[in-house]
Amino acid sequence: MxxxxxxxxxxxxxxxxxxxxxxxxxxxxxxxxxxxxxxxxxxxxxxxxxxxxxxxxxxxxxxxxxxxxxxxxxxxxxxxxxxxxxxxxxxxxxxxxxxxxxxxxxxxxxxxxxxxxxxxxxxxxxxxxxxxxxxxxxxxxxxNYFVPGYNTRMVSAAEAPKRWEDFLDPKWKGKISIDQEEYPWYVTLLAAWGKERTDKYMGALAKQGIQWRKGHTLIAQLMGAGEFPLAIVYAHRVESDRKKGAPIDWVNTVDPIVVSxxxxxxxxxxxxxxxxxxxxxxxxxxxxxxxxxxxxxxxxxxxxxxxxxKMEQSKLKLRVVPHDTATRYNEYVRDFRAIFGL
Structure with missing residues (x-):
């Protein structure tokens, strides 16, 4: 006891x-x-x-x-x-x-x-x-990181776009895929760059013959299959598919990397x-x-x-999607679709 x-x-x-x-x-x-x-x-x-x-x-x-x-x-x-x-x-x-x-x-x-x-x-x-x-x-x-992605069999790492503006190169006309509802990306560039610069950029991008698709998972899969060499993708989705053998990669040097x-x-x-x-x-x-x-x-x-x-936060130029995106949703949708004629 x-x-x-x-x-x-x-x-x-x-x-x-x-x-x-x-x-x-x-x-x-x-x-x-x-x-x-x-x-x-x-x-x-x-x-x-x-x-x-x-x-x-x-x-x-x-x-x-x-x-x-x-x-x-x-x-x-x-x-x-x-x-x-x-x-x-x-x-x-x-x-x-x-x-x-x-x-x-x-x-x-x-x-x-x-x-x-x-x-x-x-x-x-x-x-x-x-x-x-x-x-x-x-x-x-x-x-979720919105970033440029590319098919490694169609585009070399040296040739892949390093800035968002690189999408405007004439050689990429008709070869870029973007989600048809890429509103968060658009809104965040507006916040980061201002309206004048963003409108000018989007107007030029609209002349690049964008291949519109629905869904980032599908876009990554089609890019890996060679349907197009470039796309705006989710970085984690590309990493997942790449580890499974898909011939795709992504770029972490754009400013900003849009983050939802x-x-x-x-x-x-x-x-x-x-x-x-x-x-x-x-x-x-x-x-x-x-x-x-x-x-x-x-x-x-x-x-x-x-x-x-490549996803290390301290090494990237991150910009979070503005929190007023949802409350001004209809306005942003209207402007985005008008720019690209959707």
Whole structure:
């Protein structure tokens, strides 16, 4: 009996000593998590709206449930546009069915006051471009890079476009493919270059006989098949296909590299705030970001290596798609389609 008492006392003393000697930041984060866990046990539920593929979002949620088995999760997966419309409709009706959302259009939800501020302790590991550094309303989960891609059997690395302006070379006329809804790319160049320069560039590009297709996955596949030598592609998609043997590559020297960010944000009126904050901390953690990288995604967290060294954030001239894109969507669509005669 005395032996067991001594062991328990030793354990208590060791825990006290550890708490006193641990770095202050770690102690604060541990206290933060403990408070959330206590509250989440009382809530017992979590509702997540996301545009992440179900093959990616469901395993993350399964891992979360294993770590916090007292939380039952409910996942609604749809396109970012559908989630945006659903949330806005629900909020206008006075319903707050979701606890958190993860979509590229998170800025629109912020503008509709559907997202509330929450600064996760994990957000310190994210560069300012990939989080709401001012208001704390969102943090990126993963990114998509819009870049020039090329068929390596048809175009050499030396010959491949190094700048967006290189697409205007007469030799590429009729040989470039672009998604017919490449609005985020267009809007971001407007923000980066200004209207005069962008309009001039787009007008010249419109004379290049663009081969319009729908979907970046399809475009990468057709480029690999030799249907056209150049395209605007997602870098992570090219990396994935290239590793499978496709004769394609991409260029990381353009300025800017347009970046869409799938971001997570807390509901402004969550039914399960503690569980929601726990999940935000969880999905932004290094372990979860490494899992996202295993999906061949580009994780937003700075201390997690991307799928390719070419994607290293600090070496690229990144420009995030402006968050007013969704609210001015019809205007941008009209202008883009008018320029290219679509």
């Amino acid at each position: 005395k032996h067991h008492v001594l062991v328990r006392r030793a354990a208590v003393l060791f825990g006290l000593l550890l708490s006193l000697t641990a770095p202050q930041g770690l102690r604060a984060q541990a206290d933060h998590t403990a408070r959330l866990v206590e509250g989440a046990k009382k809530e017992g539920k979590l509702v997540w709206y996301t545009s992440m593929n179900i093959t990616e979002s469901k395993p993350l949620l399964d891992d979360f449930e294993k770590q916090y088995p007292f939380i039952k999760t409910d996942l609604f997966r749809a396109s970012g546009e559908k989630i945006q419309n659903r949330v806005v409709t629900e909020v206008r009706a006075g319903r707050w069915d979701f606890d958190l959302a993860a979509i590229s259009e998170i800025g629109t939800l912020v503008e509709h006051k559907a997202i509330g501020p929450y600064v996760s302790p994990e957000s310190k590991a994210y560069i300012k471009e990939l989080k709401d550094a001012e208001g704390g309303y969102w943090t990126g989960i993963y990114t 960010v799938n971001s997570v944000g807390l509901s402004a009126k969550p039914n399960n705030p503690n569980a929601a904050k726990l999940f935000i901390d969880f999905v932004l953690s290094k372990k979860s970001q490494e899992k996202i990288r295993s999906y061949n995604r580009v994780p937003a967290r700075a201390d997690v290596e991307p799928p390719s060294p």
